[in-house]
Amino acid sequence: MKKLSATARVYLAIVFIVLYAPIFYLVFYSFNSGGSMNHFESFTLEHYKAVFEDSRLLVILINTVIVALLSALISTIIGTLGAIGIVTVKDSKMRNTLLSLNNVLIVSPDVIIGASFLILFTMVGIKLGFTSVLIAHVAFSVPIVVLMVLPKLLEMNKSLIDAALDLGATKKDVMMRVILPYIQPGIFAGFFLALTYSLDDFAVTFFVTGNGFSTLSVEIYSMARAGISLTVNAISGLVFFVTVIVVVGYYFITSRASKRTGGTQ
Amino acid sequence: MQTKTSKTALFPYVLWIAFFVITPIALVGYYSLLDIHGNFTLDNYKAFFTSVYLKMTLSSFWYAFLITFFTLLVSYPTAYFLTKTKYKQLWLLLIIIPSWINLLLKTYAFIGIFGLYGPINAFIEVLGFDPKQMLFTDLSFVFVSVYIFIPFMILPIFNSLDRLNPALIYAARDLGASAFTTFRRVILPLTMDGVKSGIQVVFIPALSLFMITRLIAGNRVITLGTAIEQQFLVTQNWGMGSTIAVFLILFMVIIMLITGQKKDKGGRVR
Numbered sequence A: 001m002k003k004l005s006a007t008a009r010v011y012l013a014i015v016f017i018v019l020y021a022p023i024f025y026l027v028f029y030s031f032n033s034g035g036s037m038n039h040f041e042s043f044t045l046e047h048y049k050a051v052f053e054d055s056r057l058l059v060i061l062i063n064t065v066i067v068a069l070l071s072a073l074i075s076t077i078i079g080t081l082g083a084i085g086i087v088t089v090k091d092s093k094m095r096n097t098l099l100s101l102n103n104v105l106i107v108s109p110d111v112i113i114g115a116s117f118l119i120l121f122t123m124v125g126i127k128l129g130f131t132s133v134l135i136a137h138v139a140f141s142v143p144i145v146v147l148m149v150l151p152k153l154l155e156m157n158k159s160l161i162d163a164a165l166d167l168g169a170t171k172k173d174v175m176m177r178v179i180l181p182y183i184q185p186g187i188f189a190g191f192f193l194a195l196t197y198s199l200d201d202f203a204v205t206f207f208v209t210g211n212g213f214s215t216l217s218v219e220i221y222s223m224a225r226a227g228i229s230l231t232v233n234a235i236s237g238l239v240f241f242v243t244v245i246v247v248v249g250y251y252f253i254t255s256r257a258s259k260r261t262g263g264t265q
Numbered sequence B: 001m002q003t004k005t006s007k008t009a010l011f012p013y014v015l016w017i018a019f020f021v022i023t024p025i026a027l028v029g030y031y032s033l034l035d036i037h038g039n040f041t042l043d044n045y046k047a048f049f050t051s052v053y054l055k056m057t058l059s060s061f062w063y064a065f066l067i068t069f070f071t072l073l074v075s076y077p078t079a080y081f082l083t084k085t086k087y088k089q090l091w092l093l094l095i096i097i098p099s100w101i102n103l104l105l106k107t108y109a110f111i112g113i114f115g116l117y118g119p120i121n122a123f124i125e126v127l128g129f130d131p132k133q134m135l136f137t138d139l140s141f142v143f144v145s146v147y148i149f150i151p152f153m154i155l156p157i158f159n160s161l162d163r164l165n166p167a168l169i170y171a172a173r174d175l176g177a178s179a180f181t182t183f184r185r186v187i188l189p190l191t192m193d194g195v196k197s198g199i200q201v202v203f204i205p206a207l208s209l210f211m212i213t214r215l216i217a218g219n220r221v222i223t224l225g226t227a228i229e230q231q232f233l234v235t236q237n238w239g240m241g242s243t244i245a246v247f248l249i250l251f252m253v254i255i256m257l258i259t260g261q262k263k264d265k266g267g268r269v270r
Helices: A006-029 A046-053 A055-088 A092-107 A110-124 A130-155 A158-166 A171-200 A203-208 A216-226 A230-260 B002-031 B043-048 B051-084 B088-100 B103-113 B119-126 B138-163 B166-174 B179-190 B192-207 B211-216 B224-234 B238-259
Strands: none
Touching: A006 A230, A006 B051, A006 B088, A006 B103, A006 B138, A046 A055, A046 A230, A055 A092, A055 A130, A055 A171, A055 A216, A055 B002, A092 A130, A092 B002, A110 A130, A110 A203, A110 B002, A110 B224, A110 B238, A130 A171, A130 A203, A130 B002, A158 A171, A171 A230, A203 A216, A203 B224, A216 A230, A216 B103, A216 B211, A230 B088, A230 B103, B002 B238, B043 B051, B043 B238, B051 B088, B051 B138, B051 B192, B051 B224, B088 B138, B103 B138, B103 B211, B138 B192, B138 B211, B166 B179, B179 B192, B192 B238, B211 B224, B224 B238
């Protein structure tokens, strides 16, 4: 392949700088002893200390992580089962209907999901708070898991299952030792995406959270509306750090997995 | 024998569809017919067709159009150049990372960057102009939204460019097409699917943004999303909010039909 022209390099460099500048800007000023994001006085870790000393903020942080992990786990189970179910549906019309319904929540704007879930929870009588947020997160993560697992199932060679059955495997064996190991990368990818969806969600949570419960996004929103606070910068420093670690870890896991399965990407 | 397993596997999933896909939409439709006291009425729909709401819808579309346009303008060349880099998957990952940082944090960064004493204004001052309040303007709103959406647009375009057979490009060049003609007649039509899904993932959310409008645009820009949030959480008029939501869903369906891909018949079994 031809080498990149100078213009292309400059263009890409600018895009990268613009994409990363705001994040580094936030992280940079999280070490500022002055109270603003304009003038850097001197290096300090006091804002990080403030995050870890603020027990309310810590509770919110823990809530956010718990909701993310739980919702990702539950939606991965429902989604994986759903995907396995979908491929066994023989009627193509039925299958397409299921797939279209699956995509509704993916393309729906957050506001619509949030507003309609708010109505739903109020009508059913679920108290707004941890439960409603968790259910909402599970609900909007399920379709993405299905979309991640489905391609793996479709590319799987059906003779694998036949072979296993011929060799005397029970249905359970087929599921546990043939199908699940084969679609495992898809399941992991789905779990990861569900996790990030949940961590990143603001709008849906904002609608279905009550007074007593808050996640990080909602909390940052109310802090940001009140004006600049370097505690938020410290939070973003931590979030960026964790994100980079997760992404790097994910990259190595998937590249190792794809090497093992013979480079299917 | 497969049917029984598949039914057990499908059961929770179908339950999920019934509860969280069909019921919510039905409820929004139902609530759009209720007034603030819970009586049946068509007033919400009448209200939507008054100039206030129509103007708001138009301006919401205009902003969504601007955002999508500029996002595409930046993303297409980026995706194109990315496919030409040596470690393209790694570079793509680096482009995607910012989209994994919490949306709120990125938006918050711009409150500082565009602020009266922020770095942009400091730069403007160095150039010898007076600092201006850049927050709460249309420009800042569109800029921040484009910034947020760029990775989402790059991804589908990158994928479609990546699948493009390079032999087609060489063939076009060999047959005497200029670089521009090759792009217009070969590359662009073949990557149109990526562009369409990119537009889809940007335009629909852009119609319904409400967090960025509140934080960056003050209350200057009112999108359909802002209006829904306002009706649901501030005014507590769920009926009107649902009516706007019904129209947003309608627009969404229309956009998806326009940008939708032709599906192969009988699902995606290869």
